[in-house]
Amino acid sequence: MKPDHHDDGTVVSVTDVTRTFGDILALDHVSLDVGPGELVGLLGPNGAGKSTLLSLVSGLRRPDTGSVRLLGQDPTQPAARITLGMTPQETGLPATLRVGEVVDFVGGHYPDPVPTPELLAQFGIEDLARRQTGSLSGGQKRRLAVALAMTGRPRVVLLDEPTTGLDVAGRTALWDAIRACHRSGVTVLLTSHYLEEIQALAERVVVIDQGRVLADDSLEAILERVGGTRVSYAGPDGTQREHVVADSDEFVRDLVRSGTEFKGLEIRRASLEEAFTQLTEGTRSGARPGATPGPGAQTDDAPQDGGHLTEGANR
Ligand SMILES: Nc1ncnc2c1ncn2[C@@H]1O[C@H](COP(=O)(O)OP(=O)(O)OP(=O)(O)O)[C@@H](O)[C@H]1O
Numbered sequence: 568m569k570p571d572h573h574d575d576g577t578v579v580s581v582t583d584v585t586r587t588f589g590d591i592l593a594l595d596h597v598s599l600d601v602g603p604g605e606l607v608g609l610l611g612p613n614g615a616g617k618s619t620l621l622s623l624v625s626g627l628r629r630p631d632t633g634s635v636r637l638l639g640q641d642p643t644q645p646a647a648r649i650t651l652g653m654t655p656q657e658t659g660l661p662a663t664l665r666v667g668e669v670v671d672f673v674g675g676h677y678p679d680p681v682p683t684p685e686l687l688a689q690f691g692i693e694d695l696a697r698r699q700t701g702s703l704s705g706g707q708k709r710r711l712a713v714a715l716a717m718t719g720r721p722r723v724v725l726l727d728e729p730t731t732g733l734d735v736a737g738r739t740a741l742w743d744a745i746r747a748c749h750r751s752g753v754t755v756l757l758t759s760h761y762l763e764e765i766q767a768l769a770e771r772v773v774v775i776d777q778g779r780v781l782a783d784d785s786l787e788a789i790l791e792r793v794g795g796t797r798v799s800y801a802g803p804d805g806t807q808r809e810h811v812v813a814d815s816d817e818f819v820r821d822l823v824r825s826g827t828e829f830k831g832l833e834i835r836r837a838s839l840e841e842a843f844t845q846l847t848e849g850t851r852s853g854a855r856p857g858a859t860p861g862p863g864a865q866t867d868d869a870p871q872d873g874g875h876l877t878e879g880a881n882r
Pocket residue numbers: 588591592593611612613614615616617618619620
């Protein structure tokens with residue numbers, strides 16, 4: 568499939584959009600342009616405004632102020648929405664219909680749907696074709712829901728937390744399917760609470776918090792904002808030390824020259840979790856961008872958990 572080329576080449580265009588729900592300001596002057604074939608990850612804590620943004624792009628809701636265009640058109644219009652595939656956070660599947668029947672039914676709404684066996688194979692659920700959707704596991708339902716977004720050969724796909732609830736194998740399989748879709752030229756906008764997912768898939772990361780865009784940049788640039796490389800080792804007394812340094816080569820040379828005993832030297836760059844925490848909470852002590860402490864100095868340990876966003880970590 569060829570990438571889309573519209574008036575100005577923009578596939579999704581959100582300009583100065585504000586959206587409220589009663590007293591809640593869900594989106595606060597948000598602007599975001601997504602070009603053809605981009606894979607953009609929307610990252611933000613619970614209630615940040617990610618789903619609201621996707622609902623505006625998909626034409627399910629309208630902004631209070633500002634404008635939203637999908638391939639140059641009003642997304643509330645059917646002509647624009649035929650180009651779109653979407654997997655919302657929660658999908659209701661008719662429990663008594665078989666998997667194959669649901670795919671056939673959804674495909675029936677599009678002029679050139681992907682043949683059902685082909686689509687199911689793409690998502691590794693071909694064995695489930697004759698199962699009633701009510702009998703599927705949560706992970707199987709999730710895979711089917713994402714597959715359904717691809718039925719109509721969309722040019723733009725919106726995925727709201729596509730792999731939540733999936734086991735590792737299910738998640739990896741879905742990542743492969745999303746990558747394949749992206750390689751074929753489809754523009755993908757996805758939200759996730761899994762930082763590793765954004766880091767694995769997205770080329771561009773948009774960080775949203777409290778309805779505002781805090782950062783919008785390439786994954787590399789976002790990681791560079793945190794700056795520095797993490798060098799860790801066990802010191803002479805066996806305690807683990809971690810340093811955030813601008814130049815790890817120079818740091819290691821100094822460490823060797825200083826005669827300090829060390830074991831298990833590890834060098835790694837900043838993680839997206841560190842970048843995210845810094846963006847949403849401000850610079851933490853011990854994680855100063857570009858800081859170059861000497862080998863004797865010790866900084867705070869970096870977060871060690873699996874990179875899953877929790878509300879507590881960000882608020
Ligand atoms: N239909 C609605 N009625 C009232 N408030 C809403 C509605 N939809 C969203 N909100 C509020 O708008 C804000 C943004 O919600 P949104 O669902 O867009 O966040 P999110 O970033 O997708 O969060 P999560 O990661 O938890 O899915 C929240 O404060 C939410 O409670």
